[in-house]
Amino acid sequence: MxxxxxxxxxxxxxxxxxxxxxxxxxxxxxxxxxxxxxxxxxxxxxxxxxxxxxxxxxxxxxxxxxxxxxxxxxxxxxxxxxxxxxxxxxxxxxxxxxxxxxxxxxxxxxxxxxxxxxxxxxxxxxxxxxxxxxxxxxxxxxxxxxxxxxxxxxxxxxxxPPQTCFHTEWFHCDCLADYYGVEPWSARHWEIMKNFITLYSKRGINMILAPAFTPPLDTAVGEERTTVQLVDVKIVGGKYMFSFDKLYTFFQMCMECGVKYFEIAHLFTQWGAKSAPKVMAEKEGALVRIFGWETDSQSFAYQEFLGQFLDALVLRLDEWKLRDRVFFHLSDEPEEKDLEMYRKVRESVSAHLKGYPIMDAVSRYTFYESGVVDKPVPAVDHLEPFLENQVPGLWTYYCGAQGKDVTNRFFAMPSGRTRILGVQMYQYRLEGFLHWGFNFYNSQYSLYHINPYQVTDAGAAFPSGDAFLVYPGADGCPEESLRLMVLAEAMQDIRAFQMLEELTSREYVMDLIRQTAEEPVTLVxxxxxxxxxxxxxxxxxxxxxxxxxxxxxx
Structure with missing residues (x-):
């Protein structure tokens, strides 16, 4: 029996x-x-x-x-x-x-x-x-x-109470077009994206990456990802003309799904801001690439283009009443050696952004100390100097490199190691959390596409669980991971802590956490x-x- x-x-x-x-x-x-x-x-x-x-x-x-x-x-x-x-x-x-x-x-x-x-x-x-x-x-x-x-x-x-902390998981529009074999910005692509963004918002992710130009993220030097450019560019008589219709449609769709905040994708390449992102434009009736890896970020041509673009974009953002909802990225994960280049690109855009905040994944305190980034997002294992110096409105992030001692979301970690993020964000008064991979379905450096049901580690490059939180279902709808559900629980925990704090005090809530943990809760x-x-x-x-x-x- x-x-x-x-x-x-x-x-x-x-x-x-x-x-x-x-x-x-x-x-x-x-x-x-x-x-x-x-x-x-x-x-x-x-x-x-x-x-x-x-x-x-x-x-x-x-x-x-x-x-x-x-x-x-x-x-x-x-x-x-x-x-x-x-x-x-x-x-x-x-x-x-x-x-x-x-x-x-x-x-x-x-x-x-x-x-x-x-x-x-x-x-x-x-x-x-x-x-x-x-x-x-x-x-x-x-x-x-x-x-x-x-x-x-x-x-x-x-x-x-409503969620007050920021939470973004970078949304890769190109990966959905590639996986489902649809033309970027076709009706079917928009439909699939809406399915994913609806779930995205439902699970407490309230900020999204907007690809004004194809994001220069995890792309091998000299290579390129599928074009997903929301801003149409046309060259007429030596001047640039911009259409923001698709960008506005993207914003509207996201807000209808519950997303409140937006990040304009990086204006310069990852790991040092040395080059321009890929920019496509209509020139003499043909769509051509006018900037890319071959374009020095400080070149007169790109700086001239960028100034015109940002002036036009900021004007539209203000018209759409999004000033308090939009953040700009310059370059992802610059290191100490990149400080001077980052300073140069910051100086080149500041006058055009007119008070819009610049936010980047920056783990070196010198970037904030020198004033080149408004909102630094240090990795969770590099938070200490930012906390010690009481940086206001502090965020954090983690990725495949944060696999020792700190919170993360790998398959192989206990789910509690993922959920502790909520306790830590509340305890350290962190304003937001950023992660680079809601739905990254490429290998490292985007050299080839992967099937996430078969390859969960970007081709043995990132520990499984780092590159995506959802799987692309056969019907154009996302399938969730238990890791996404646990992250959503962490965001709910913060809301519960905040409500009890309103009814008692912050110290009362902190005491409850300490007593229940039976040990001091730190980052490690x-x-x-x-x-x-x-x-x-x-x-x-x-x-x-x-x-x-x-x-x-x-």
């Missing part, structure tokens, strides 16, 4: 086939607020000789409110870089749980002697209040009940076990509810 096992576990528990998942929700009540997405998992296993099939029946007050997806194992050749630490689930290549894929409850698979997981999430809505229950009943091929899993979720009739030392986050939110949620209810009754 086949033996079946079923466990309700947290959203932070990564389930591997050969390891019994920890019962990490024992003694913890899941709870949340109206407007929150509340996630958990159900792990299951069949001790059988052959693969079997069955179905799931849902019961309880939440049976019609939850969404259930399968947590699929995805391949990783490069789970981490050579320099790491001891806080990885594994450092070996293999299969890791990541993709959340739609599943029919009428047909689930029992793989012999392997643990697998279902992802369950609930979007708490007005009308839901108090303790709600969910029962999953599992059946086998003969439609016999073989087990069930139960949980309760307490929903408080309270809305969290923090709990990454799921119980910490579940307990912390259980305490914070109840504190908020008690105070709000007491206030209403007083």
């Amino acid at each position: 086949v033996k079946y096992e079923f466990k309700i576990i947290s959203s932070l528990n990564k389930v591997f086939p050969g390891a019994e998942p920890e019962d990490d929700l024992r003694g913890i009540r899941l709870s949340g607020f109206w407007g929150e997405t509340i996630s958990l998992q159900c792990a299951y296993r069949a001790e059988s000789l052959y693969t079997g099939y069955g179905r799931i029946a849902l019961h309880g007050s939440l049976k019609d409110a939850v969404r259930i997806r399968e947590v699929k194992l995805m391949p990783s050749v490069l789970p981490c870089n050579g320099e790491g630490d001891d806080h990885y689930l594994s450092k070996e290549p293999g299969l890791y749980p990541d993709l959340l894929s739609n599943i029919s409850l009428e047909r689930i698979t029992y793989v012999p002697c392997q643990w697998h997981a279902l992802w369950i999430d609930l979007e708490a809505e007005e009308g839901m209040e108090g303790n709600q229950d969910l029962i999953l009943q599992f059946y086998d091929e003969e439609d016999l009940l073989v087990g069930e899993a139960r949980t309760e979720i307490c929903i408080y009739p309270i809305h969290l 030392s923090y709990p990454d076990n799921s119980q910490f986050f579940q307990k912390l939110r259980e305490i914070v949620n109840k504190e908020i509810a008690d105070r709000r209810i007491s206030y209403r009754n007083s």
Whole structure:
């Protein structure tokens, strides 16, 4: 007789086939607020000789409110870089749980002697209040009940405050055109982008990269990425004429999807601002490249073009009333040796930007100290000097290079190591978070396109999990990763902390975090076990509810 096992576990528990998942929700009540997405998992296993099939029946007050997806194992050749630490689930290549894929409850698979997981999430809505229950009943091929899993979720009739922190994950329009084989800015391309941006915003990502010109990011010197240029340029009588119609359409679409803020893609090449980005223009009836790697960033021709372009763009941005919503990038990740060149390009654009802020991923404090960047975004492992000098409105980022001690989102890391970002952003008063890869489906340096369902590490260049948060579904709609869901939980945590702070004090919230962690939380030392986050939110949620209810009754 086949033996079946079923466990309700947290959203932070990564389930591997050969390891019994920890019962990490024992003694913890899941709870949340109206407007929150509340996630958990159900792990299951069949001790059988052959693969079997069955179905799931849902019961309880939440049976019609939850969404259930399968947590699929995805391949990783490069789970981490050579320099790491001891806080990885594994450092070996293999299969890791990541993709959340739609599943029919009428047909689930029992793989012999392997643990697998279902992802369950609930979007708490007005009308839901108090303790709600969910029962999953599992059946086998003969439609016999073989087990069930139960949980309760307490929903408080309270809305969290709106998200105030900035969150951007660079959106790669060209990768969607390339993967789906559609013409950039065709009707189908716009449709696909809207599908992705709708989800983008839904998960708490409220700023997006706008490719006025094709972003000069992760592109080999002398090579180029598929052209996705939102600003049309025409050369007439030795002067440049600009059409911003597509850019305006992009802004409008993003705002309709819920995105509030925009970044104008980099005006100079990555790693030093030595060259101009690729710029296409209509000249004598033909579309030609007028600037690119061959163009020195300080050349008279590009500087003349850039001045005309920025003057025209700023005029339009002001007309569209976007002054408080737009940031400009110059060059991504310049190093100390690039300071003078960065200073030159900054000086060349400042007069044209008329007060619009310049923001870049800059990890050397000297860039901020010398005044060449308004809003530095240092890597999380280079934050200390910026914090020590109390830089206002500070942001942070991480990428494939931040694999030791600090937070990140690699497949091979515990989910708690991803979710701690919310606690750290609140604790250090960080204004925003930036990451370079929402949907980067190229190899390193964009030498070739990849299929992200088969290659998750940009061709063994970046640890799996760095280059993208979503998978390109067959129907032009994104499929989510559990990492995206966990990042969204981190953003929700910040909102909960802020609400409790309004009802008590910042020091009160900080004390709750310290007491629950049972250790000081720093950038390099923090709990990454799921119980910490579940307990912390259980305490914070109840504190908020008690105070709000007491206030209403007083």
